[in-house]
Structure formats: structure tokens, C-alpha cells
Amino acid sequence: MKISAELKALQARIGYDFSRPELLVRAVTHSSMSSPNRDDNQRLEFLGDRVLGLVMAEALLAQDRKATEGQLAPRFNALVRKEACADVAREIALGDALKLGRSEMMSGGRRKLALLGDAMEAVIAAVYLDGGFDVAKDMVIRLWGDRVHQVEADARDPKTSLQEWAQARRQKPPNYEIISRSGPDHAPVFTVAVRLQNGEAEEATAGSKRQAEQAAAGALLQRLESA
Missing domain, CATH: 3.30.160.20 (Double Stranded RNA Binding Domain)
Structure with a gap:
């Protein structure tokens, strides 16, 4: 399956080339663009949220082996919340590759926090389905970068x-x-x-x-x- 130049560029930015590029196409397709012949990214978003959660739970446990559940929970929430996902999506210019319906396009959908966060989770799921958990984990840790180490400050509520x-x-x-x-x-x-x-x-x-x-x-x- 051939993919657009935008998706090829996105693959380079996330550091992963898909063997099944149709998964990436689905991950960047908003429900405003769905049709009987085109799946949107909502189911992938559901899966990606769980993959992200497991990656971050493992990372936090490894980073601080003495932290209690009460200490870990706010750190976890800071790393997986929609705002964090949207921030990462902006850093990799995920909005440039999104497939949106006309109404979303006209209302600035490429910059909406919720839409970007959902799409980021969908991309994580697509990588997980295409390459497995370890590949998805490596990508998430790389893209989240210093957020994992600086999460104590971000977790303050x-x-x-x-x-x-x-x-x-x-x-x-x-x-x-x-x-x-x-x-x-x-x-x-x-x-x-x-x-x-x-x-x-x-x-x-x-x-x-x-x-x-x-x-x-x-x-x-x-x-x-x-x-």
C-alpha cells in the first residue's frame, strides 16, 4: 500500500516504518473522515491508551523503586493525560498528517488538544499492532523523553x-x-x-x-x- 508524503514524513519523525501502513492511515483518520470503506481511529485510540498506560507504569516503577502507589499515581496521570499526549503530538507535527472532514478542517481540528491527544494514542496502538509491544514501548519512551524524568514537577496538583x-x-x-x-x-x-x-x-x-x-x-x- 502506498502512503502519502505526509505519512512518510511522519514515519521518519516517530522513528518507525510500518510494514502494514494501512494501520498508520487508520490512526490518523478522524471520525469526520470515516465512511463505510474507511475506518476511523477511535478503536485504535482505545487500545493506544492502554499501551501507553502500561509503558508509563513500567517506566515509573523502574525509575523509582521505592515510590509508593500514592506517589506513583499522580506521576502516572501526568504522563498519560490528554494534554501530555497532545504536547507530544505537536512536537512530531502529527496534526499535519491528520485526515479530517471539511468541518473539522475549517474549525482548526489540526490544532485541537483533544483531537491531537486521541490521534497520538491511535498512533501508539498502530505501532503496537504492527511491531509489537517492545517496539511501541521504545517509541513512546523516546517521544516522551525528559517528561518521564521530570514528572515529579508535572505531577504537582x-x-x-x-x-x-x-x-x-x-x-x-x-x-x-x-x-x-x-x-x-x-x-x-x-x-x-x-x-x-x-x-x-x-x-x-x-x-x-x-x-x-x-x-x-x-x-x-x-x-x-x-x-
């Missing part, structure tokens, strides 16, 4: 820390409110406010609701702890 701060002082959990949402669908901007029972509050702006909540919580926690 300001929302959880702020909730623990409030609970320790017998306050209700923090309340989060979307103040505004602007920008196009493919690049939204959220401003979120977090408020504690004692009236302390902060706002933050980011490209996703989750990121804005984390940033607001982090800003408030930093102010409270430095007071």
Missing part, C-alpha cells in the same frame, strides 16, 4: 493541594467558576476564578478550563502559603 489546605482549616472545598470564555473553538481561552469559604480568591486564564483552574488554584495557594 494545585487543586488537590488547595483543597487539602481548606480541609485542614475546616473550610468547605474551593469553588471554581468560569468568568469568561473567548476565542475560536479550536483555540479557546478560559478565565476561571477560585474562591474559598473565607473569601480569599484568585483568577487565572489558560487555554482549557482544567488548566485555568489549576493555575488559579496554584496562584491562590502560593499567596496563602507566603502570607
Whole structure:
């Protein structure tokens, strides 16, 4: 099966040449482009999520042989969450190779976080099916790079820390409110406010609701702890 120049370039960027290139074609085909004769990447996404999880679980156990489950869980979540997958997808320019329907193309689908994250998981599954687990593992570890070693910093969760701060002082959990949402669908901007029972509050702006909540919580926690 012949593949496009974009997919050949993608193979070079991920460091793997497919013996069954139809798997790669499926991995980069969004549901907006599916048809009775063309499979989309949703089933591969499901599988790739599990392959990624196993790779990262093994990597974390090998990296820190004394870590408890409680320490490993947030590190694991930081490495497999959709934002991490989308970041890797951007680094390998996966969006350039995606097969999208007209509506997704017009709305900036090549840059959407969820779409890129899903496609990255699908590519992992395609490599796993074509080359086996060890090949997929090598690719994931290579593409995730320093993220695995720097995950302790990425795993810090300001929302959880702020909730623990409030609970320790017998306050209700923090309340989060979307103040505004602007920008196009493919690049939204959220401003979120977090408020504690004692009236302390902060706002933050980011490209996703989750990121804005984390940033607001982090800003408030930093102010409270430095007071």
C-alpha cells in the first residue's frame, strides 16, 4: 500500500516504518473522515491508551523503586493525560498528517488538544499492532523523553493541594467558576476564578478550563502559603 508524503514524513519523525501502513492511515483518520470503506481511529485510540498506560507504569516503577502507589499515581496521570499526549503530538507535527472532514478542517481540528491527544494514542496502538509491544514501548519512551524524568514537577496538583489546605482549616472545598470564555473553538481561552469559604480568591486564564483552574488554584495557594 502506498502512503502519502505526509505519512512518510511522519514515519521518519516517530522513528518507525510500518510494514502494514494501512494501520498508520487508520490512526490518523478522524471520525469526520470515516465512511463505510474507511475506518476511523477511535478503536485504535482505545487500545493506544492502554499501551501507553502500561509503558508509563513500567517506566515509573523502574525509575523509582521505592515510590509508593500514592506517589506513583499522580506521576502516572501526568504522563498519560490528554494534554501530555497532545504536547507530544505537536512536537512530531502529527496534526499535519491528520485526515479530517471539511468541518473539522475549517474549525482548526489540526490544532485541537483533544483531537491531537486521541490521534497520538491511535498512533501508539498502530505501532503496537504492527511491531509489537517492545517496539511501541521504545517509541513512546523516546517521544516522551525528559517528561518521564521530570514528572515529579508535572505531577504537582494545585487543586488537590488547595483543597487539602481548606480541609485542614475546616473550610468547605474551593469553588471554581468560569468568568469568561473567548476565542475560536479550536483555540479557546478560559478565565476561571477560585474562591474559598473565607473569601480569599484568585483568577487565572489558560487555554482549557482544567488548566485555568489549576493555575488559579496554584496562584491562590502560593499567596496563602507566603502570607
